[in-house]
Amino acid sequence: MDPTVPGVVERLRAARPLVAVELRPPRAGLSGAESMDTWIDLYHSLRRLAARDTLIFLTDNAVGDAEEENLQHLTTNLAGEVDPVKVVPFLTAKHPLEYCLMYATRASSHGFQALTVLGGDRTVGPPRCVEFAYHLRQKIRQRVPGLRLGGWANPQRDAAEQVSFLLARDFTAEFYLTQVVSHHSVRAVETFVNEARRRGVTAPAVFGVFMYRSANPATLERLRPFFPVPVREITRDFEEGLSPEEICAKSIRALRDAGADKVYVSNLGFRRPEERYRKLMEALG
Numbered sequence: 494m495d496p497t498v499p500g501v502v503e504r505l506r507a508a509r510p511l512v513a514v515e516l517r518p519p520r521a522g523l524s525g526a527e528s529m530d531t532w533i534d535l536y537h538s539l540r541r542l543a544a545r546d547t548l549i550f551l552t553d554n555a556v557g558d559a560e561e562e563n564l565q566h567l568t569t570n571l572a573g574e575v576d577p578v579k580v581v582p583f584l585t586a587k588h589p590l591e592y593c594l595m596y597a598t599r600a601s602s603h604g605f606q607a608l609t610v611l612g613g614d615r616t617v618g619p620p621r622c623v624e625f626a627y628h629l630r631q632k633i634r635q636r637v638p639g640l641r642l643g644g645w646a647n648p649q650r651d652a653a654e655q656v657s658f659l660l661a662r663d664f665t666a667e668f669y670l671t672q673v674v675s676h677h678s679v680r681a682v683e684t685f686v687n688e689a690r691r692r693g694v695t696a697p698a699v700f701g702v703f704m705y706r707s708a709n710p711a712t713l714e715r716l717r718p719f720f721p722v723p724v725r726e727i728t729r730d731f732e733e734g735l736s737p738e739e740i741c742a743k744s745i746r747a748l749r750d751a752g753a754d755k756v757y758v759s760n761l762g763f764r765r766p767e768e769r770y771r772k773l774m775e776a777l778g
Contacts, residue, residue: 498578501607502641502667504548505697505755512745512777513548513699513757514770518563531763532566536574541767543579550609550670550757553583554618564596568603577604581643585613586621586629593622597633601640608633609643609670614719630665646698647672648685649721656688659696666696673701673759676747677723686752700753704741704760704769707731738769742776 504511516535542549551563563582567575582605584596600608610633612626623629630642644666646655658664674682682700689698703720705713708731716722730740745756761769 498576500578500641501548501581502697505668505699509546510749510754511547511699511756512770512774513550513755514542514761514766515550515552515701515757515759516761516766517552517763518566534764538765538767539575539580542770543575545770547579547770548757549580551580551582553585553611554587554613564600564603564605568599578606580605581607581609583609583611584629585611586623586626587613587619588622590622590629590632593629594632594636597637597640601637605640607641607643607668609645610666611645616718627661627663627665631663634665641667643667643699644669644696645671646685648674648700649678649681652681652685652688655685656692656694659689659694660692668697668699670757671698671700673703673720674748675702675723675744677726677744678721679747679751682748682753683751690752697755698753699755699757700748702741702744702748702756702758704737704758704773705731706737706760706762736772736776738772738776741773742778745777 499507516538518532518535539549551567553563567577567580567582582600584593586593588596597608610626610630612621612629615621623632626645630644633640633642642665644659644664646659646669648655648671659669703716705727708728710724713722713724713727717724727740730743735743741758748754748756758770758773
């Protein structure tokens with residue numbers, strides 16, 4: 494672990510903006526060869542991304558799809574090559590409770606500083622082992638008190654209610670991620686940011702941004718059960734000739750103007766996501 498690399502929470506509190514990335518492990522059920530090829534590509538991408546001033550969030554059963562466990566592959570194949578401080582795995586409550594607690598213990602023992610602990614989609618996959626994510630964070634805090642924990646908020650829901658969740662004594666998190674937002678929902682972000690400031694939320698936030706890679710109607714429709722998708726607006730962006738990276742950069746600039754200067758970008762893809770990240774940073778200027 495490089496002592497010059499800031500910790501996760503310290504980086505989130507730093508004055509300079511952050512463009513983090515959210516990556517997905519291979520889905521479960523691939524053949525051995527397919528899984529290995531996907532992981533090899535991911536390892537190369539992780540190394541290249543970790544060399545930048547960013548953080549890497551790795552999902553756990555994103556959008557209800559079973560994924561291979563991220564921690565086993567990371568600790569087996571990237572030990573010594575990627576500083577674990579730069580990587581923040583997700584852990585959902587869609588596993589047995591003892592598995593979740595052992596996962597947190599293993600993560601800490603391998604040098605990972607932080608976990609983002611979420612409930613997971615109730616409508617698909619196995620049931621949660623606890624009713625709410627903060628219940629799991631409380632249990633992890635008791636088992637691994639030194640681990641920094643991340644929670645969740647949704648700026649597109651009632652701001653006062655969401656901020657109340659963040660301020661609750663049992664929230665049990667040092668930082669939080671948000672649901673996907675964009676320049677098309679920036680008014681909701683402004684309302685949320687202002688409410689959080691007014692009421693004294695101190696935990697740093699990382700706002701989600703989705704990279705729409707096309708305006709394919711079927712693809713946009715598939716995404717709608719998981720987060721609000723501004724179909725007409727995104728379609729118009731592409732019709733105006735903007736690239737996926739330019740649309741994403743437009744969202745990030747709007748969020749920065751609204752006071753949300755830490756973001757994570759989803760949907761960079763499995764193949765060379767670092768190239769999309771590079772193009773995005775160029776579009777940001």
